[in-house]
Amino acid sequence: xxxxxxxxxxxxxxxxxxxxxxxxxxxxxxxxxxxxxxxxxxxxxxxxxxxxxxxxxxxxxxxxxxxxxxxxxxxxxxxxxxxxxxxxxxxxxxxxxxxxxxxxxxxxxxxxxxxxxxxxxxxxxxxxxxxxxxxxxxxxxxxxxxxxxxxxxxxxxxxxxxxxxxxxxxxxxxx
Numbered sequence: 648x649x650x651x652x653x654x655x656x657x658x659x660x661x662x663x664x665x666x667x668x669x670x671x672x673x674x675x676x677x678x679x680x681x682x683x684x685x686x687x688x689x690x691x692x693x694x695x696x697x698x699x700x701x702x703x704x705x706x707x708x709x710x711x712x713x714x715x716x717x718x719x720x721x722x723x724x725x726x727x728x729x730x731x732x733x734x735x736x737x738x739x740x741x742x743x744x745x746x747x748x749x750x751x752x753x754x755x756x757x758x759x760x761x762x763x764x765x766x767x768x769x770x771x772x773x774x775x776x777x778x779x780x781x782x783x784x785x786x787x788x789x790x791x792x793x794x795x796x797x798x799x800x801x802x803x804x805x806x807x808x809x810x811x812x813x814x815x816x817x818x819x820x821x822x
Contacts, residue, residue, distance in 0.1 A: 653679040653686055660692045664699065664801050672696040687716025687726075694729035699801060701736045705729050724754060731763045736806055740771040758788055762800065766813025777817035792822025 649655050656679035663672035676693035683689055690712035697705035709729040716722040727750040734743035747764035750757070761784040768777035784791055793811055796819075802810055 651682065653682040653689055656682065657688060657692050660696060664696055667801055667803050669696055669699050669803075673700070673702075685715060687712045687719055687722035690715060691722050691725035691729065695725055695732065698729040698732035698736065699803075699806065701733075701806070705733045709733070720753070724750065724757070728759055731760060732806070735763050735767055735809070738770075738809075740767040743767040744771070756787060758784070761787060762791075762796070762810070765817045765819070766810045769813040769816035770809070774816065777813075781814075781817045781819060790822070792820045794822035 656675045660672045660675040660679065663669070663675055673693065673696045676689060676696050679686065679689040680693055690708045694705045694708035694712060697708060706729075709726040712722050712726040727746050731743055731746040731750070734740070734746060743763055744767045747760040747767065750760045751764065754760075761780065765777055765780045765784055768774075768780055788795075793814055796814065797807070797811070800807075800810075
């Protein structure tokens with residue numbers, strides 16, 4: 648790995664997140680940010696890593712990423728994922744639903760926002776909409792179940808428990 652290349656650190660950040668090593672993901676994203684403080688993607692990836700840990704700086708980093716790169720769809724996608732996670736973590740389910748739906752309108756086949764949409768709708772008591780969102784999620788990922796999510800998605804701890812609760816309420820099978 649080139650220790651002067653911010654993109655190498657962003658790839659490492661994503662790998663750490665996928666393997667649930669969030670503290671290392673934050674360190675790697677911070678290094679990418681140090682190497683290129685004007686990188687919208689570095690701010691967005693740092694925001695996601697912080698969001699998984701319910702860190703309050705996630706919102707500032709996501710919003711800064713959007714200001715730095717307002718027309719970059721990849722930055723917008725990563726920043727919106729961070730904001731979706733942050734709002735779910737904070738039990739602000741209507742805001743989570745809004746971020747998820749807005750991003751789904753832009754990128755309908757990306758799984759992450761559907762995952763949060765199903766859980767957030769169920770957690771706010773809108774079970775009919777959650778069931779409909781679950782049907783869409785299963786069309787995108789037929790093997791989606793509580794077991795599959797626990798084994799394949801990054802969230803851990805309280806975030807994972809609340810997502811699982813939302814999915815159960817929405818009728819997601821154990822698999």
